[in-house]
Amino acid sequence: MGSTTADTCxxxxxxxxxxxxxxxxxxxxxxxxxxxxxxxRSLSWLERAIETDPDEQPDGRxxxxxxxxxxxxxxxxxQAGFPAADTDAWREFLGVVLRKDATQRIAGSIQHLREPILxxxxxxxxxxxxxxxxxxxGNVRRRYHEALSLFVERRWLSLAILxxxxxxxxxxxxxxxxxxxxxxxxRLTLRQTREVLEGLLLPILExxxxxxxxxxxPPLCYxxxxxxxxxxxxxxxARRPR
Numbered sequence: 001m002g003s004t005t006a007d008t009c010x011x012x013x014x015x016x017x018x019x020x021x022x023x024x025x026x027x028x029x030x031x032x033x034x035x036x037x038x039x040x041r042s043l044s045w046l047e048r049a050i051e052t053d054p055d056e057q058p059d060g061r062x063x064x065x066x067x068x069x070x071x072x073x074x075x076x077x078x079q080a081g082f083p084a085a086d087t088d089a090w091r092e093f094l095g096v097v098l099r100k101d102a103t104q105r106i107a108g109s110i111q112h113l114r115e116p117i118l119x120x121x122x123x124x125x126x127x128x129x130x131x132x133x134x135x136x137x138g139n140v141r142r143r144y145h146e147a148l149s150l151f152v153e154r155r156w157l158s159l160a161i162l163x164x165x166x167x168x169x170x171x172x173x174x175x176x177x178x179x180x181x182x183x184x185x186x187r188l189t190l191r192q193t194r195e196v197l198e199g200l201l202l203p204i205l206e207x208x209x210x211x212x213x214x215x216x217x218p219p220l221c222y223x224x225x226x227x228x229x230x231x232x233x234x235x236x237x238a239r240r241p242r
Contacts, residue, residue: 013202014050018043021209034217037224039209041071046201054194059174059181062194065201066171069164072208075218083221087168091161097204098157100211105203107156110163113199114151117163120192121147126166126173160200167193 021039030036049064070086073093077084098106110117121144124130129143143162150159170186170193173179179186 011050014043014047017202017205017209018047024209024213028213032213032215033223034215034220035208035212037220038072038074038217039205039212042068042205042208044068045071046205049198058187058190058194062190062197063171063174065194065197066167068201069197069204072204074221076221078219084218087165090164090168094160094164095157097207097212098160101203101207102211104156105206106160106200107154109199109203110156110159111151113163113196116192116195116199117159118144118147120166120196121162123166123189123192125186126169126189126193128165128169163196163200167197 021043025036045064045068049061049068052061052064054061069090073090075084075089076082083089101107120126127143147159147162150162170189173186
């Protein structure tokens, strides 16, 4: 199995995190299903990601990592009857999780990822503003210099949003068929986005597990459902948040 640049998704660290999750599930007597299902799903996909060799299947590893992240932030729009808008959901989620991060684990990871984040912000092809007007890349350069100031000002949420925004754009290029498989044009971008995403995933999960074990979660997307018979009313195993 390949390793990440900074070994931020090591197997030992993952196993310790999953062990802590199981302990909390037992201690809370499985009460907080909305939280528990999110974390269970996320850990399952993160495990798949770290088992994927980044040299042999770099695209797959990135997408598995994004699914792990999406498992945490996704929320159901009860009025519309389908998942809420992605960007709004992950932005709000990042705000919540950084506020809960009393020990600043995520902030520490952002500082550790300073160079990869800045390289990603220099990459105009994953800046959504670039595609609004490719003939005027000045906005991209301004965003990079703004990020330098954000590091000085220690504005971790703003930096997390900027970094995840770039990952989100590249993820969209892959899943919407806007990139060629194995293209030489996006290999550098793929490495940059994967490094940043993986560098943030474990500390985010650590905060969610330690400080999110409660009912204070938005409605879950597609909860597990058991049908007693073909004519029975569906019984969702996931509880709605209070």
